Amino acid sequence: MNTQTTPPPDYQLSIDQCWVLLDTEVVGRLALIVDGHPEIFPVNFVLERRSIVFRTAGGTKLWGAMTSKPVAFEIDGYDPHDQQAWSVVARGEAELIESQDDKDAADARLLEPWQAGDKDFYVRLSPKALTGRRFKVNNPDLWSTRLSDPRRSSFE
Numbered sequence: 001m002n003t004q005t006t007p008p009p010d011y012q013l014s015i016d017q018c019w020v021l022l023d024t025e026v027v028g029r030l031a032l033i034v035d036g037h038p039e040i041f042p043v044n045f046v047l048e049r050r051s052i053v054f055r056t057a058g059g060t061k062l063w064g065a066m067t068s069k070p071v072a073f074e075i076d077g078y079d080p081h082d083q084q085a086w087s088v089v090a091r092g093e094a095e096l097i098e099s100q101d102d103k104d105a106a107d108a109r110l111l112e113p114w115q116a117g118d119k120d121f122y123v124r125l126s127p128k129a130l131t132g133r134r135f136k137v138n139n140p141d142l143w144s145t146r147l148s149d150p151r152r153s154s155f156e
Helices: 015-024 060-067 100-108 150-154
Strands: 010-012 027-034 037-044 052-056 071-079 084-097 121-136
Touching: 015 071, 015 084, 015 121, 027 060, 037 052, 037 060, 052 060, 060 084, 060 121, 071 121, 084 100, 100 121
Parallel strands: none
Antiparallel strands: 010 121, 027 037, 027 071, 052 121, 071 084, 084 121
16 A cells, blocks of 8 residues: 655646646736737736636737637746645636626636736636646755755755
8 A cells, every 4th residue: 555645756736736726826827829929928817716817908918818719828836845846737718708797706806917007808718628737856956056946945
């Protein structure tokens, strides 16, 4: 019987684990095809009804989110205590939220834009695919690892 509680060095996250990690973050990256090339936009977001919701102004991000099929959304992180990194990717279609009740539900989850200016458009990404993985990172070299590398915290 295997009583090991530590995950293997590289393993896939379950859909529920992906949702839990998504719910711990506030900023992710929205990947779209705009004018035939990939663009990535950082967005702050909330989860609402098993979907990712963000607010934006009119412009390239909104236009790309409405016309790109599909779109992707990604978050990642690093746990210095466990020395593990993780990544979650959602793929699906984005839709403009028009219902005031749905907008109010997102606002009730404290969806507040970080950047100044009007962010009157609410966009929902309902994932058709949600994948994630976690892996143990290599131990940093004390003398050659950049000071900004989060792995350094494991020996500082």
